[in-house]
Amino acid sequence: MVLCLSDMDRDAVTIHLGVSGSDGVGVGADPAAAVTALYAEHALGLTRLALIMVGDRPTAEDIVQDAFCGLHRRWEKLRDPAKALSYVRSAVLNGCRTEFRRARTALGSTAAGGAVYEAHLPPAWSAESAALATEERREVMRALLKLPPRQREALLLRYYLELSEAEAASAMRISRGTAKSTVARGLAALRKLLGEES
Amino acid sequence: MMSRTGDRLRDVATAVGAAVTEQDLPELRLAEQLPVRRRWSGGRWLVPLVAAVSVIAAVGAAAVFGKLLAVSRDRPHSALIPGPALIRPVTGTPGYLVTSQLGRGSVISVATGRTIAKIPPPVKGYVIEGIAAAPGNRVFYLAGEVFGARGGRLEFFEVKLRPDGQPEPARRLPGRAIQVPLPVSSNGLMNIAVAVSPDGRQIAYALQNQLLTDPGLRPVTITVLSVSTGATRAWRVWSGPQTQISQLSWDAHGRIAYHATIGNAAVRNGHVIKARRQNLNLVAILSTLGAPGPLLPASRLLTYSSRPDAGVRASVITADGLTVVAQVVNGFQVTSLVEISVATGQITRVLLSGEQAFQANPVAIDGDNLLFTLSPKQEHPNASYICGHLALAKLSTGQIARLPVPVYCSTAAPPPPFPATW
Numbered sequence: 001m002v003l004c005l006s007d008m009d010r011d012a013v014t015i016h017l018g019v020s021g022s023d024g025v026g027v028g029a030d031p032a033a034a035v036t037a038l039y040a041e042h043a044l045g046l047t048r049l050a051l052i053m054v055g056d057r058p059t060a061e062d063i064v065q066d067a068f069c070g071l072h073r074r075w076e077k078l079r080d081p082a083k084a085l086s087y088v089r090s091a092v093l094n095g096c097r098t099e100f101r102r103a104r105t106a107l108g109s110t111a112a113g114g115a116v117y118e119a120h121l122p123p124a125w126s127a128e129s130a131a132l133a134t135e136e137r138r139e140v141m142r143a144l145l146k147l148p149p150r151q152r153e154a155l156l157l158r159y160y161l162e163l164s165e166a167e168a169a170s171a172m173r174i175s176r177g178t179a180k181s182t183v184a185r186g187l188a189a190l191r192k193l194l195g196e197e198s
Numbered sequence: 199m200m201s202r203t204g205d206r207l208r209d210v211a212t213a214v215g216a217a218v219t220e221q222d223l224p225e226l227r228l229a230e231q232l233p234v235r236r237r238w239s240g241g242r243w244l245v246p247l248v249a250a251v252s253v254i255a256a257v258g259a260a261a262v263f264g265k266l267l268a269v270s271r272d273r274p275h276s277a278l279i280p281g282p283a284l285i286r287p288v289t290g291t292p293g294y295l296v297t298s299q300l301g302r303g304s305v306i307s308v309a310t311g312r313t314i315a316k317i318p319p320p321v322k323g324y325v326i327e328g329i330a331a332a333p334g335n336r337v338f339y340l341a342g343e344v345f346g347a348r349g350g351r352l353e354f355f356e357v358k359l360r361p362d363g364q365p366e367p368a369r370r371l372p373g374r375a376i377q378v379p380l381p382v383s384s385n386g387l388m389n390i391a392v393a394v395s396p397d398g399r400q401i402a403y404a405l406q407n408q409l410l411t412d413p414g415l416r417p418v419t420i421t422v423l424s425v426s427t428g429a430t431r432a433w434r435v436w437s438g439p440q441t442q443i444s445q446l447s448w449d450a451h452g453r454i455a456y457h458a459t460i461g462n463a464a465v466r467n468g469h470v471i472k473a474r475r476q477n478l479n480l481v482a483i484l485s486t487l488g489a490p491g492p493l494l495p496a497s498r499l500l501t502y503s504s505r506p507d508a509g510v511r512a513s514v515i516t517a518d519g520l521t522v523v524a525q526v527v528n529g530f531q532v533t534s535l536v537e538i539s540v541a542t543g544q545i546t547r548v549l550l551s552g553e554q555a556f557q558a559n560p561v562a563i564d565g566d567n568l569l570f571t572l573s574p575k576q577e578h579p580n581a582s583y584i585c586g587h588l589a590l591a592k593l594s595t596g597q598i599a600r601l602p603v604p605v606y607c608s609t610a611a612p613p614p615p616f617p618a619t620w
Binding site for chain 1: 201202203204206207208210211212213214215216217218219220223224226227299312313582606
């Protein structure tokens with residue numbers, strides 16, 4: 001296994017960056033070091049987000065790895081290193097969208113209509129499905145997967161990652177107003193699907 | 199922002215996301231970047247290009263002037279391997295793993311652990327349930343089932359990988375499709391034992407009685423299929439709910455090592471006989487050069503156990519046919535990955551023992567390279583967790599290297615099979 005960084009390099013990274021805040025990546029930092037530090041801080045949340053989006057853990061891990069590798073590749077083109085996290089979030093969302101589209105296409109030939117989304121739920125054997133064991137969870141996940149992708153993303157960014165409207169908008173590459181209205185519409189749609197009174 | 203719907207969403211998402219923990223998050227592997235399409239930029243690729251051309255030239259020269267050189271360098275016993283018919287095994291470390299999850303195949307880079315290609319189903323609805331690799335790490339065989347209105351059928355396909363690991367279109371192997379009873383398929387949850395001969399001309403597969411309640415139990419068989427003509431020969435063993443052939447591997451002398459559980463069987467005077475209410479766990483060697491017929495009389499018993507908590511759990515024979523690499527368990531759940539001499543049936547070397555051999559499951563050998571699973575020194579079972587990594591053992595030196603391919607387990611339910619081979 002070939003890695004870009006040795007353990008010694010990783011130690012150096014911590015010192016160099018001084019562990020920055022959410023978006024804070026040291027300007028002029030070594031790209032590999034900066035990306036690795038960002039990964040250490042945010043990979044968990046992003047992998048969980050991807051898992052919820054695509055329902056399959058190895059795929060979720062791949063999507064997050066791809067996103068960070070993409071950031072590393074394009075580091076030199078990144079004008080503002082403070083936007084690195086936003087870039088990675090966008091890349092993860094894009095990856096999830098692509099994967100979901102692929103899965104839906106593949107499943108579309110075997111499952112009819114709305115059952116496609118049902119079929120995309122994690123399979124019954126998996127631990128993910130164990131986490132979904134209760135009917136409450138299954139019901140909410142089923143409803144979430146029926147939402148348009150944009151609304152689903154907006155809701156998860158706001159309610160799961162607890163991003164601000166501005167951060168969510170930045171990750172989704174849309175305006176703040178659009179993000180706000182997308183969240184509102186998504187929430188309303190989810191409420192309706194769950195049969196809740198407004 | 200606070201709302202009942204939002205709270206429900208947050209709670210559920212948190213619970214689902216909790217399946218991923220900080221401890222089992224994979225390392226960032228920046229070296230694994232997928233190839234990026236770039237414009238030609240000066241001499242950027244000049245050095246790699248020259249290096250690649252040099253390597254190709256060197257390999258070509260080696261192929262012309264020293265065809266057997268690489269083989270003999272890999273294995274000290276390779277003088278026994280018939281040269282002309284043998285496909286050359288890899289001379290270094292295999293580049294690719296072919297795996298399947300829930301019936302869908304993937305090509306994984308051994309160096310990086312990343313999926314570099316998906317194997318499209320050769321026919322609609324094809325569910326992969328077994329994979330075999332020919333020496334050389336470029337040709338793989340898929341065993342899988344397709345289900346239609348008239349039931350299911352078992353079909354075999356050959357998949358060749360290009361140098362960059364991308365699969366070429368699969369080729370259906372000739373021969374009659376094998377009808378299987380319904381409902382057998384379980385979305386890739388079955389595991390069909392399949393292996394390819396070192397000369398690449400034949401594959402062997404084991405047919406089980408997958409329906410335990412099937413009143414018309416048919417014999418469990420090892421079938422040898424010619425890759426070019428589709429002709430088959432079969433060796434059969436008596437049916438029984440416990441009878442199962444779980445692993446096959448070939449040597450270069452036309453012998454198949456198989457790992458099996460035989461129901462209603464015992465050993466007397468070195469031979470397997472029928473015995474009610476007894477099960478036998480065994481590794482035996484079948485010579486396919488003989489005529490097809492009953493399996494056990496045509497086989498030589500290598501090792502066996504009648505205790506359910508002891509014996510061999512998985513095994514694979516080396517191409518030279520001198521040793522079988524096996525995972526053995528004793529009654530105290532002490533597990534080892536060992537080499538067993540085919541000549542004597544005795545353990546000749548312990549490659550790994552203890553916790554890290556807990557589910558070693560040796561599955562494939564290409565050249566000097568054994569593929570198995572390396573368990574952690576201390577396991578921490580928790581929901582869906584990483585209970586090991588695929589690993590490489592160099593048989594000539596005994597050196598072991600963990601590969602960046604995690605193996606998942608679950609405390610909630612048995613995970614599906616994760617067939618992987620090189």
